[in-house]
Amino acid sequence: ALGFSGGGICTRGSGGFPRAGAGCGDGILFANNEKATMQNLNDRLASYLDKVRLLEGDNADLECKIREWYAKVGPSCEPRDYSCYHKEIEDLQNQILCAAMETNKILLNIDNNRMTADDFRVKYETECGLRQNVDADICNLRPVLDQLASCKTDLQLQCEALTEEMCCLKTNHEEVSSLRKLRRREVPPRVDILTVTYSLQEMSCLRKQATGDVSVEVNACPGPDLRKILEDLRCQYETLMERNRKETEQWYACKVEEVNLEVVTSSQEIESSNKQVTELRRQLQALEINVQAQLTMKENLESSLTETECRYNKYLAELQNQISCVEQRLAEIRAEMECQNQEYKTLLDVKCRLEQEIHTYRCLLEG
Numbered sequence: 001a002l003g004f005s006g007g008g009i010c011t012r013g014s015g016g017f018p019r020a021g022a023g024c025g026d027g028i029l030f031a032n033n034e035k036a037t038m039q040n041l042n043d044r045l046a047s048y049l050d051k052v053r054l055l056e057g058d059n060a061d062l063e064c065k066i067r068e069w070y071a072k073v074g075p076s077c078e079p080r081d082y083s084c085y086h087k088e089i090e091d092l093q094n095q096i097l098c099a100a101m102e103t104n105k106i107l108l109n110i111d112n113n114r115m116t117a118d119d120f121r122v123k124y125e126t127e128c129g130l131r132q133n134v135d136a137d138i139c140n141l142r143p144v145l146d147q148l149a150s151c152k153t154d155l156q157l158q159c160e161a162l163t164e165e166m167c168c169l170k171t172n173h174e175e176v177s178s179l180r181k182l183r184r185r186e187v188p189p190r191v192d193i194l195t196v197t198y199s200l201q202e203m204s205c206l207r208k209q210a211t212g213d214v215s216v217e218v219n220a221c222p223g224p225d226l227r228k229i230l231e232d233l234r235c236q237y238e239t240l241m242e243r244n245r246k247e248t249e250q251w252y253a254c255k256v257e258e259v260n261l262e263v264v265t266s267s268q269e270i271e272s273s274n275k276q277v278t279e280l281r282r283q284l285q286a287l288e289i290n291v292q293a294q295l296t297m298k299e300n301l302e303s304s305l306t307e308t309e310c311r312y313n314k315y316l317a318e319l320q321n322q323i324s325c326v327e328q329r330l331a332e333i334r335a336e337m338e339c340q341n342q343e344y345k346t347l348l349d350v351k352c353r354l355e356q357e358i359h360t361y362r363c364l365l366e367g
Contacts, residue, residue: 038365041361041364041365045358045361048354048357048358049358051354052351052354052355052358055347055350055351056351058347059344059347059348059351062340062343062344066337066340085319085323088319089319092312092315092316095312096312099305099308099309103301103305106298106301109294110294110298113290113291113294117287117291120283120284120287124280124284124287127276127280130276131273131276131277131280134269134273135273137269138266138269138270138273141266144262145262145263145266148259148262148263149259151255151259152255152256152259155251155252155255155256158248158252159248159252162244162245162248166241166245169237169241173234173237173238176230176233176234180227180230
């Protein structure tokens with residue numbers, strides 16, 4: 001028998017269509033109640049035709065919607081153009097690569113500056129040790145300088161004493177000369193007894209006397225003998241004075257020259273040490289300023305690098321989210337298109353089956 005479902009869809013025994021044997025076996029139905037059967041078939045055919053028209057309308061609506069969606073989004077076979085995003089992503093990757101290279105350069109410069117600072121620190125410590133040694137040498141030379149100053153003072157005092165002694169000897173010489181002249185005037189033409197007592201000890205102490213007094217005891221003295229003695233004494237003391245004066249002046253000049261040489265040498269060494277210390281202090285200050293500037297620049301670059309990385313990471317995350325959303329939307333659209341395509345195929349299959357059944361009905365009606 002020809003069987004139809006309640007919705008108007010033909011039910012098939014095995015393949016979905018009525019078998020030819022079934023149509024022949026039901027000839028009794030057409031013979032007994034042909035009018036009712038034909039009316040039923042006509043009603044069913046009308047309902048099938050209405051269903052076909054409805055499905056064709058729905059299919060047309062779906063096709064219109066698909067065309068509209070294709071017009072807005074584009075066909076699935078033609079992917080969306082992401083070239084602008086690719087260029088922007090490539091630019092961002094290049095910027096990240098450049099930033100990484102700059103970071104490596106900055107880190108290398110920081111390491112080099114750290115090594116340079118360590119070298120300068122070692123040099124500074126060495127120079128500090130040398131400065132301490134120089135300061136110790138200067139402290140050790142101060143007693144020598146004080147000793148030389150004391151020797152200089154002693155030599156000046158000795159020179160003053162010798163000068164005073166020379167003045168005293170000159171005064172004594174003048175007094176002796178005056179006494180001799182006076183004696184020439186007062187000596188009588190003839191003297192009976194001549195006794196000259198002269199104290200050699202007092203004459204040897206004339207150099208030590210500050211007043212320059214001469215003790216002469218004369219009982220009776222002829223003029224020529226006294227002059228001779230005084231001349232001899234004068235010559236001896238003048239020779240001794242001159243020799244002592246020359247030796248003292250030479251010794252004093254030598255000592256003063258040595259002291260001046262040592263003072264000049266010490267002054268030059270102190271001045272050179274002060275210049276070195278000043279230069280080292282200036283270099284240390286310059287290095288400290290340079291190190292501080294490098295550290296500040298390092299902190300600024302690290303902060304800028306961190307900020308840049310955060311910004312680009314955030315931007316990349318946003319781009320990744322957008323790409324994920326677009327891919328998800330594309331997957332949804334593809335799934336929806338697959339579903340619509342499957343539904344379209346199903347409807348097309350139903351249409352084909354209906355057309356085949358209609359053709360079968362026509363054949364039955366005509367046959």
